[in-house]
Amino acid sequence: MNISEVSKRTGLPAKTIRYYEEIGLVSPARSGNGYRSFRDSDLHKLAFLGRARALGFSIEDCRNLMTLYEDRGRASSDVKAIASEHLVAIDAKLAELRQMRNTLADLVSSCAGDDRPDCPILADLAAKSDG
Amino acid sequence: MNISEVSKRTGLPAKTIRYYEEIGLVSPARSGNGYRSFRDSDLHKLAFLGRARALGFSIEDCRNLMTLYEDRGRASSDVKAIASEHLVAIDAKLAELRQMRNTLADLVSSCAGDDRPDCPILADLAAKSDG
DNA sequence: CCTTGACCCTCCAGTTACTGGAACCCTTAT
DNA sequence: ATAAGGGTTCCAGTAACTGGAGGGTCAAGG
Structure with a gap:
């Protein structure tokens, strides 16, 4: 899947998606021509990020939430701590x-x-x- | 008046005051040793800026409000327009x-x-x- | 085969309103 | 002489993108 398709599906601007790659939030594969080639899992991650950002979480919070999301052994208290702190800030x-x-x-x-x-x-x- | 005194009186950090000078919001005189020498009018302006910023006005809004403030021939509608727009944004x-x-x-x-x-x-x- | 248009790429600069820090000068007291 | 407590400039960094230049890639049409 090319970037414009991902952009359409996630609602994130292509620029933002490239930026998220730059700061290590996603790592799409590349096809022979150098174009980014997004898998479903990338799409998933980006959608997750988009929703977290829409709730006002900082990029660093998003990074941590993502890590927890991918950690099957997480404690929900860790997630709740991040969210609660954010709620206080809001x-x-x-x-x-x-x-x-x-x-x-x-x-x-x-x-x-x-x-x-x-x-x-x-x-x-x-x-x-x-x- | 030196910068730390102005800082104390306006509540603005010295760094911020220097920054405001850099972007042309104030133009304090200089004494022989190169120190900034603030007049009452400078203090006034900085206090004005501090209050406007505390109401969430952008620096550009502050600049415009200041100009209007100093323009004895202003129309209050111009001031109100800026404030109303800001209110909508808030x-x-x-x-x-x-x-x-x-x-x-x-x-x-x-x-x-x-x-x-x-x-x-x-x-x-x-x-x-x-x- | 060439062109046109819609894609894609990278890299650099700019945004907002400061803030931190380095390196250095001035003044006064000890 | 030196130390403390002012002051100065300049450079870099913050948050999260956004815009734009300059340039490849690809599919379709003539």
């Missing part, structure tokens, strides 16, 4: 974003948005808290 | 993160997390949807 990010969103939404709604210069958004950004 | 990011969080939380809670290999997390990542 929650932190969410809290931060929500905070930003609230502040920003307040500012936006308080700004007239007309052709005059007065602007609570700029006023807030310029505010010195030290009185 | 909302999109929030939606994406929430989705990830929900899926991930489900997976985490369904995993025993013991020393056995069976793991719904890996099962989900490996799932082929094409039946």
